[in-house]
Amino acid sequence: xxxxxxxxxxxxxxxxxxxxxxxxxxxxxxxxxxxxxxxxxxxxxxxxxxxxxxxxxxxxxxxxxxxxxxxxxxxxxxxxxxxxxxxxxxxxxxxxxxxxxxxxxxxxxxxxxxxxxxxxxxxxxxxxxxxxxxxxxxxxxxxxxxxxxxxxxxxxxxxxxxxxxxxxxxxxxxxxxxxxxxxxxxxxxxxxxxxxxxxxxxxxxxxxxxxxxxxxxxxxxxxxxxxxxxxxxxxxxxxxxxxxxxxxxxxxxxxxxxxxxxxxxxxxxxxxxxxxxxxxxxxxxxxxxxxxxxxxxxxxxxxxxxxxxxxxxxxxxxxxxxxxxxxxxxxxxxxxxxxxxxxxxxxxxxxxxxxxxxxxxxxxxxxxxxxxxxxxxxxxxxxxxxxxxxxxxxxxxxxxxxxxxxxxxxxxxxxxxxxxxxxxxxxxxxxxxxxxxxxxxxxxxxxxxxxxxxxxxxxxxxxxxxxxxxxxxxxxxxxxxxxxxxxxxxxxxxxxxxxxxxxxxxxxxxxxxxxxxxxxxxxxxxxxxxxxxxxxxxxxxxxxxxxxxxxxxxxxxxxxxxxxxxxxxxxxxxxxxxxxxxxxxxxxxxxxxxxxxxxxxxxxxxxxxxxxxxxxxxxxxxxxxxxxxxxxxxxxxxxxxxxxxxxxxxxxxxxxxxxxxxxxxxxxxxxxxxxxxxxxxxxxxxxxxxxxxxxxxxxxxxxxxxxxxxxxxxxxxxxxxxxxxxxxxxxxxxxxxxxxxxxxxxxxxxxxxxxxxxxxxxxxxxxxxxxxxxxxxxxxxxxxxxxxxxxxxxxxxxxxxxxxxxxxxxxxxxxxxxxxxxxxxxxxxxxxxxxxxxxxxxxxxxxxxxxxxxxxxxxxxxxxxxxxxxxxxxxxxxxxxxx
RNA sequence: GGGCGGUUAGCUCAGUUGGGAGAGCACCACGUCGACAACGUGGGGGUCGUUGGUUCGAGCCCAAUAUCGCCCACCA
Numbered sequence: 038x039x040x041x042x043x044x045x046x047x048x049x050x051x052x053x054x055x056x057x058x059x060x061x062x063x064x065x066x067x068x069x070x071x072x073x074x075x076x077x078x079x080x081x082x083x084x085x086x087x088x089x090x091x092x093x094x095x096x097x098x099x100x101x102x103x104x105x106x107x108x109x110x111x112x113x114x115x116x117x118x119x120x121x122x123x124x125x126x127x128x129x130x131x132x133x134x135x136x137x138x139x140x141x142x143x144x145x146x147x148x149x150x151x152x153x154x155x156x157x158x159x160x161x162x163x164x165x166x167x168x169x170x171x172x173x174x175x176x177x178x179x180x181x182x183x184x185x186x187x188x189x190x191x192x193x194x195x196x197x198x199x200x201x202x203x204x205x206x207x208x209x210x211x212x213x214x215x216x217x218x219x220x221x222x223x224x225x226x227x228x229x230x231x232x233x234x235x236x237x238x239x240x241x242x243x244x245x246x247x248x249x250x251x252x253x254x255x256x257x258x259x260x261x262x263x264x265x266x267x268x269x270x271x272x273x274x275x276x277x278x279x280x281x282x283x284x285x286x287x288x289x290x291x292x293x294x295x296x297x298x299x300x301x302x303x304x305x306x307x308x309x310x311x312x313x314x315x316x317x318x319x320x321x322x323x324x325x326x327x328x329x330x331x332x333x334x335x336x337x338x339x340x341x342x343x344x345x346x347x348x349x350x351x352x353x354x355x356x357x358x359x360x361x362x363x364x365x366x367x368x369x370x371x372x373x374x375x376x377x378x379x380x381x382x383x384x385x386x387x388x389x390x391x392x393x394x395x396x397x398x399x400x401x402x403x404x405x406x407x408x409x410x411x412x413x414x415x416x417x418x419x420x421x422x423x424x425x426x427x428x429x430x431x432x433x434x435x436x437x438x439x440x441x442x443x444x445x446x447x448x449x450x451x452x453x454x455x456x457x458x459x460x461x462x463x464x465x466x467x468x469x470x471x472x473x474x475x476x477x478x479x480x481x482x483x484x485x486x487x488x489x490x491x492x493x494x495x496x497x498x499x500x501x502x503x504x505x506x507x508x509x510x511x512x513x514x515x516x517x518x519x520x521x522x523x524x525x526x527x528x529x530x531x532x533x534x535x536x537x538x539x540x541x542x543x544x545x546x547x548x549x550x551x552x553x554x555x556x557x558x559x560x561x562x563x564x565x566x567x568x569x570x571x572x573x574x575x576x577x578x579x580x581x582x583x584x585x586x587x588x589x590x591x592x593x594x595x596x597x598x599x600x601x602x603x604x605x606x607x608x609x610x611x612x613x614x615x616x617x618x619x620x621x622x623x624x625x626x627x628x629x630x631x632x633x634x635x636x637x638x639x640x641x642x643x644x645x646x647x648x649x650x651x652x653x654x655x656x657x658x659x660x661x662x663x664x665x666x667x668x669x670x671x672x673x674x675x676x677x678x679x680x681x682x683x684x685x686x687x688x689x690x691x692x693x694x695x696x697x698x699x700x701x702x703x704x705x706x707x708x709x710x711x712x713x714x715x716x717x718x719x720x721x722x723x724x725x726x727x728x729x730x731x732x733x734x735x736x737x738x739x740x741x742x743x744x745x746x747x748x749x750x751x752x753x754x755x756x757x758x759x760x761x762x763x764x765x766x767x768x769x770x771x772x773x774x775x776x777x778x779x780x781x782x783x784x785x786x787x788x789x790x791x792x793x794x795x796x797x798x799x800x801x802x803x804x805x806x807x808x809x810x811x812x813x814x815x816x817x818x819x820x821x822x823x824x825x826x827x828x829x830x831x832x833x834x835x836x837x838x839x840x841x842x843x844x845x846x847x848x849x850x851x852x853x854x855x856x857x858x859x860x861x862x863x864x865x866x867x868x869x870x871x872x873x874x875x876x877x878x879x880x881x882x883x884x885x886x887x888x889x890x891x892x893x894x895x896x897x898x899x900x901x902x903x904x905x906x907x908x909x910x911x912x913x914x915x916x917x918x919x920x
Numbered sequence: 921g922g923g924c925g926g927u928u929a930g931c932u933c934a935g936u937u938g939g940g941a942g943a944g945c946a947c948c949a950c951g952u953c954g955a956c957a958a959c960g961u962g963g964g965g966g967u968c969g970u971u972g973g974u975u976c977g978a979g980c981c982c983a984a985u986a987u988c989g990c991c992c993a994c995c996a
Contacts, residue, residue, distance in 0.1 A: 230992085230993075237996080256996065305996065306995085306996060310995095313996095320994095322994095392994085424924065425924095428991075431923070432992085435992085524991090527992095560989090592932075592943080592944075593934080594933090594935095597926085598926095598990090602932065604932085604944080605945075607945090607958075609944090610958065611956095612958090614958045615955090615956065615958080617958095618959085619956075622955030622956080623955080669934075670936090673934075685960085696954085772962090775961060779949080779962040779963080782949090782950080785951075785953075786951090786953085874940085877940090877976090880976060881976080882977080883939095883976040884976080886976045891977095894939085895939090895940090
């Protein structure tokens with residue numbers, strides 16, 4: 038009946054097979070069942086361009102732990118997977134690809150380019166899904182979504198139109214971040230600021246009336262081509278007389294006014310600022326206040342346009358160089374100084390961003406941010422760890438309108454149409470062929486697409502069928518927890534929250550669990566360019582998915598970065614191996630057909646009750662840990678129970694019964710071994726799904742798959758205090774005896790009669806019941822229990838215990854000097870403990886103010902240690918006398 | 921400029937209501953005894969960055985400070 042496990046643990050033997058088994062049986066697919074509670078997680082959709090990296094492995098492992106646990110705990114657990122079209126990233130890759138084939142976007146045209154992009158998506162989009170499966174993710178592939186799916190696109194369009202109709206989306210001429218390489222506008226969040234060492238140039242602009250000049254300072258000299266004014270602070274005495282005068286823009290010879298604006302800081306630079314309204318956000322504001330108009334001097338690719346006169350056609354940094362040279366030549370350049378400032382780069386391609394004025398579409402953020410902040414302050418959204426709430430509130434409190442239009446082709450096209458006859462702007466759910474104002478058919482759709490985050494902002498409900506009122510949406514929304522990296526709080530988390538509040542009327546998730554970064558062993562960020570990335574698939578291939586998962590879950594805490602060491606994976610693989618072998622031991626000692634259903638509490642022996650009681654506590658504590666998202670602590674607790682309690686102690690203690698002649702005792706031991714093992718597998722399953730399922734299916738009476746069994750429950754009737762005390766006493770005694778023997782260099786093969794001397798009835802009962810443990814685990818030949826040590830002689834090793842003393846008569850082996858040395862060491866230890874306890878207890882404040890329980894514990898310790906010290910001293914005395 | 925985090929054993933890190941400092945790896949010694957050498961047993965190793973405060977009691981709370989790191993920010 039019992040099929041034995043292979044001798045060695047090899048995850049390759051079963052991981053893929055089990056994934057298929059779960060999948061084929063639809064265990065990942067929850068039903069809409071009103072009698073059960075739903076539990077929902079939306080997987081942060083990886084980009085179709087990507088392949089699995091450690092970051093994915095980490096957050097998907099966490100999601101899988103939560104999902105598997107909740108599924109076992111009786112919930113209809115939905116973990117919905119999917120992928121993101123990742124507009125700008127994917128487009129860049131496709132552009133590169135066609136470029137290598139000698140083609141360009143423009144040559145191909147929109148239709149053909151999109152076909153290429155879809156081909157790319159189909160080719161690479163599936164790759165990461167298969168990689169995720171290797172990790173063991175129990176997500177519901179039948180509900181898989183893609184941001185460009187028809188229904189998700191419909192959701193995007195619907196949201197755009199609703200926001201437009203509420204005046205929350207508008208089109209306007211504003212300063213945006215322009216990437217000359219991607220040739221598109223990007224949002225503020227997509228700009229990375231990087232400190233750089235640069236220069237600041239001081240330039241003098243002559244005054245028109247010939248009365249002198251005014252000096253300005255700039256870090257971007259090329260933008261002077263677009264200068265429309267010079268601004269000074271109205272309070273600045275130095276420039277008071279110049280306000281209202283006209284200056285001549287060098288090299289261009291444009292006449293520009295000198296204006297006063299309090300935005301200018303007198304202390305900075307020269308106190309006079311050139312104003313370039315079309316190429317700087319602050320200047321834009323100043324320009325608007327003073328009606329300066331606009332002067333755009335750059336093309337899409339960042340080169341200087343016809344407004345730049347002689348500099349036309351130069352790339353922007355070439356132009357800078359040339360302009361500085363010319364300024365110098367014309368004696369306009371006063372000084373060049375070193376200057377540090379933060380330069381904005383495109384998050385995708387790292388090109389330096391050019392702020393410039395452009396007509397784009399924006400989401401008006403303030404009305405959306407407000408409820409999102411309120412939701413947080415009302416506790417509707419919680420961050421784990423809490424500190425990340427500050428990032429959330431800080432961003433929302435300082436929010437600016439969100440530029441959502443992109444000059445890209447891969448993505449959701451704006452549902453906006455322009456009439457070229459009358460200029461009407463039409464936003465429509467259906468294609469527009471005729472202007473609804475002038476009835477002209479001279480109508481065209483906007484060629485822009487939406488920021489990729491616009492669609493991912495809707496992920497928690499668009500994936501469930503919104504705007505349709507689907508049963509899924511009704512049942513599974515709002516979701517329970519979002520698991521993601523702290524680096525996309527404002528890209529994604531915030532946008533989901535306000536989108537959800539706006540469209541659904543409630544927050545999309547209750548908890549946000551934030552993961553840190555997985556770094557290499559030297560603490561560096563893993564990156565392609567550094568070549569220090571560790572491929573999760575290679576790790577899985579070598580050590581198995583379970584070991585990788587366990588490594589990612591333990592040894593770090595939420596929101597903190599972690600370093601990845603293959604040594605840790607190896608250690609966790611060893612743990613899996615330990616469990617594997619423990620199971621083999623259990624299986625090879627089972628008799629057939631004894632029935633492993635219920636535990637018969639009446640027949641349990643001391644160590645049985647002890648392990649059951651310990652298991653019971655572990656169930657409670659591990660469940661509490663999971664409840665509080667303390668996944669690493671929960672995993673560690675289960676690990677410790679398995680290795681320290683079950684393997685190192687329980688199995689060892691029970692061996693004599695398995696090999697013994699007492700049939701009832703033997704069968705009880707077998708039953709308890711299986712009983713505890715089954716709960717162990719359940720507790721470990723969310724963390725290590727493969728090995729636990731594989732073992733489970735080899736156990737007797739386990740017809741149902743482990744993945745859908747029930748999570749163990751704490752039961753107060755399974756607490757056995759006496760047994761716990763008894764076994765813990767025995768464990769301590771065994772450790773002491775082992776220690777003494779090791780220190781005396783007495784090999785375990787040299788067995789000795791062990792004589793316990795005690796007057797304490799409770800200890801006597803512990804020892805009486807525990808005789809066989811000493812024989813098996815402490816190299817005892819036989820056990821005697823005496824009331825006093827009369828007639829024992831002195832040729833013994835003495836092991837001092839609490840309320841007892843153990844004697845090992847090993848006459849010919851005893852080296853009295855060593856024995857004295859060992860006892861002296863013991864004495865020192867006890868002296869130290871007593872000193873600490875007495876110190877504490879002689880502090881009146883402590884005795885008076887500490888809780889009675891704590892004080893009594895300390896008193897008890899004092900009695901215990903003094904009692905033990907007495908015996909050590911007595912022993913030392915008598916042994917010295919012999920010498 | 922603003923905000924946040926780390927600083928605990930040789931290394932990497934846990935330590936969540938303040939009550940005798942833990943794990944893994946590494947190291948030393950012994951061991952192949954009928955699950956496991958991917959192992960067992962025993963051991964060494966820390967004034968928890970520094971200073972001050974609160975408290976009977978601080979790795980944990982408060983205030984400074986040092987140092988490393990991260991995030992945000994339109995000073996030309």
